[in-house]
Amino acid sequence: xxxxxxxxxxxxxxxxxxxxxxxxxxxxxxxxxxxxxxxxxxxxxxxxxxxxxxxxxxxxxxxxxxxxxxxxxxxxxxxxxxxxxxxxxxxxxxxxxxxxxxxxxxxxxxxxxxxxxxxxxxxxxxxx
Amino acid sequence: xxxxxxxxxxxxxxxxxxxxxxxxxxxxxxxxxxxxxxxxxxxxxxxxxxxxxxxxxxxxxxxxxxxxxxxxxxxxxxxxxxxxxxxxxxxxxxxxxxxxxxxxxxxxxxxxxxxxxxxxxxxxxxxxxxxxxxxxxxxxxxxxxxxxxxxxxxxxxxxxxxxxxxxxxxxxxxxxxxxxxxxxxxxxxxxxxxxxxx
Numbered sequence: 363x364x365x366x367x368x369x370x371x372x373x374x375x376x377x378x379x380x381x382x383x384x385x386x387x388x389x390x391x392x393x394x395x396x397x398x399x400x401x402x403x404x405x406x407x408x409x410x411x412x413x414x415x416x417x418x419x420x421x422x423x424x425x426x427x428x429x430x431x432x433x434x435x436x437x438x439x440x441x442x443x444x445x446x447x448x449x450x451x452x453x454x455x456x457x458x459x460x461x462x463x464x465x466x467x468x469x470x471x472x473x474x475x476x477x478x479x480x481x482x483x484x485x486x487x488x489x490x
Numbered sequence: 491x492x493x494x495x496x497x498x499x500x501x502x503x504x505x506x507x508x509x510x511x512x513x514x515x516x517x518x519x520x521x522x523x524x525x526x527x528x529x530x531x532x533x534x535x536x537x538x539x540x541x542x543x544x545x546x547x548x549x550x551x552x553x554x555x556x557x558x559x560x561x562x563x564x565x566x567x568x569x570x571x572x573x574x575x576x577x578x579x580x581x582x583x584x585x586x587x588x589x590x591x592x593x594x595x596x597x598x599x600x601x602x603x604x605x606x607x608x609x610x611x612x613x614x615x616x617x618x619x620x621x622x623x624x625x626x627x628x629x630x631x632x633x634x635x636x637x638x639x640x641x642x643x644x645x646x647x648x649x650x651x652x653x654x655x656x657x658x659x660x661x662x663x664x665x666x667x668x669x670x671x672x673x674x675x676x677x678x679x680x681x682x683x684x685x686x687x688x
Contacts, residue, residue, distance in 0.1 A: 374587025379579060380491070386575040387495040394567035397557040399504050399549060403511050406542065407495055410518045413530070421525045422596065423589030428526070428616040430608045436591070438526035439600045440616040444625055447617070448632045450533050454541055455639035461549040462643040468553040469647075475558050 377418040384411035398474040416442040502557040508546040515539035529617045
């Protein structure tokens with residue numbers, strides 16, 4: 363049922379599967395965890411998985427790092443590298459913004475658990 | 491790497507989570523080196539593992555480092571995540587294989603950059619040439635994003651004249667009043683104390 367060629371062919375997809383596993387771990391953290399810092403960390407996991415996805419697409423078998431040198435014929439694709447360089451820096455900017463929001467929320471509500479914040483919010487509505 | 495991610499989701503001590511996310515970034519950097527992206531690896535190690543971790547530690551210092559336990563298992567989330575993952579894995583069967591030189595991504599401008607950037611721009615590092623010259627506007631936009639984020643952070647947690655974050659005292663006092671309501675009524679003097687302490 364599985365001959366050697368098929369298995370070899372499927373091995374070429376393992377990089378995508380690793381990315382998907384990481385991406386889903388991040389996705390799960392973002393939607394299932396109640397702690398806001400955990401959610402930010404989950405976003406980071408998700409982000410890095412996308413970076414790995416891009417970089418793995420840019421890889422060429424037998425290619426070298428995209429730095430020009432005599433005697434090297436094949437280079438990996440430099441374009442995804444550039445895009446991801448930009449994305450990493452932007453990612454840190456958004457992370458810092460999210461963390462600032464977390465600090466601000468903690469200042470106002472004294473908690474960073476999402477459900478507790480909702481309880482406080484609804485409690486205030488009942489009083490009003 | 492997947493193991494790190496698993497423990498990142500599992501652990502409740504946020505300090506450990508932050509440290510693990512730094513390790514996760516470093517492993518990602520190693521992975522980038524393996525896949526020929528040396529510049530990206532540098533950036534990930536410095537920015538992803540360094541600055542992000544420092545920012546998160548700062549947040550932990552200002553908030554709390556322990557996550558509360560939740561009893562209800564998030565079944566719906568798990569189902570949703572597994573379904574999405576399954577669909578994505580199904581989607582990969584049409585993707586070009588790892589390292590395939592005939593993949594669509596290698597057929598467009600990248601070849602031109604590799605062949606001509608040495609003559610047209612100069613630096614031997616092709617990534618530098620693209621970043622600063624061919625796609626300079628991207629970098630300009632990136633700078634704008636970082637600037638906007640910095641302003642945003644200042645607006646959100648910057649201190650106003652009174653030494654407190656804007657608009658926060660009202661919500662806090664209201665809640666403290668409510669907590670205290672059963673046994674001791676809130677007085678004007680305790681309100682003042684709170685404001686002074688915050």
